[in-house]
Amino acid sequence: MKDLLEIVWSFIKIGTFTFGGGYAMLPLIQREVVDKKHWATMPEIMDYYSIGQCMPGIIAVNTAAFVGYKRKTALGAIAGVFGVVLPSFIIISVIAAGLENFSNIATVQHAFAGIRVAVGALILDAVIKLFKGSVKNIPSLVICFSAFLLSALFNTSPVWIVLSAALAGLFLFSPRKRKSE
Numbered sequence: 001m002k003d004l005l006e007i008v009w010s011f012i013k014i015g016t017f018t019f020g021g022g023y024a025m026l027p028l029i030q031r032e033v034v035d036k037k038h039w040a041t042m043p044e045i046m047d048y049y050s051i052g053q054c055m056p057g058i059i060a061v062n063t064a065a066f067v068g069y070k071r072k073t074a075l076g077a078i079a080g081v082f083g084v085v086l087p088s089f090i091i092i093s094v095i096a097a098g099l100e101n102f103s104n105i106a107t108v109q110h111a112f113a114g115i116r117v118a119v120g121a122l123i124l125d126a127v128i129k130l131f132k133g134s135v136k137n138i139p140s141l142v143i144c145f146s147a148f149l150l151s152a153l154f155n156t157s158p159v160w161i162v163l164s165a166a167l168a169g170l171f172l173f174s175p176r177k178r179k180s181e
Contacts (some may be wrong), residue, residue, distance in 0.1 A: 003072055004079045010037060011064050013085025016091075019119050022052070022059030028125035033067055040067055046133045054162050060084050139172040 010032050018025035026049065033039045040048070045063070052062030061081050068080025102108045135144050143165050150156040150164075 004075055006037075007068050007071055007076055008083040011068075011080050012087055014064075015084040015087035017061070018060065019115060019122075021119075022049075022063065023126040024119050024122035025060050025063075026129060027122065029063065029067075030129070039071055042129075042133060044070075046130060049130065050134075134153040139168075143168050145170070147170075 014025055014028045014032055019030055026045075029045060030042060032079040034042050034045060045067075048063045049059065052059045052066065055062050061084060064080035065077040065083040066080075068076035068078065070076070073081065074172055131144065135141050146168075147161045150161050151158070
């Protein structure tokens with residue numbers, strides 16, 4: 001029970017201080033789950049993020065479920081999800097109750113503008129960490145830039161990009177290919 005409460009508390013902290021979605025939470029997950037608690041390695045977190053991105057649902061919830069499951073199987077997954085969702089639920093409920101009354105105040109609008117910039121920086125930090133952790137050779141660099149170009153220039157559906165990258169990974173990184181090199 002103590003381990004489950006520790007999972008819940010860790011993800012409450014992550015969920016409380018994460019603004020801007022799942023990618024913005026990567027530095028907090030790294031600090032809490034990898035550096036502090038040693039529940040997972042950074043490559044494992046990158047894998048959880050990658051799989052979580054491909055699955056339906058919120059990447060933060062998916063990642064919390066993976067980390068919790070690794071720690072304490074199904075109950076750990078539930079604990080991780082509960083912990084990461086609870087702060088958002090409370091914060092959104094409070095904001096929704098009062099936002100109509102405050103959204104037109106210039107100070108509030110300026111605060112949100114500052115938050116958006118900070119969230120952009122956090123997402124950029126997550127992108128850099130994902131890039132450094134994933135792009136280790138020329139084939140992975142080609143997949144990365146191809147995926148970026150398909151998304152940015154051609155507005156290709158993420159589903160097709162992920163499926164294409166998976167196929168390219170199977171082809172470029174297959175054990176048969178490595179043995180012949």
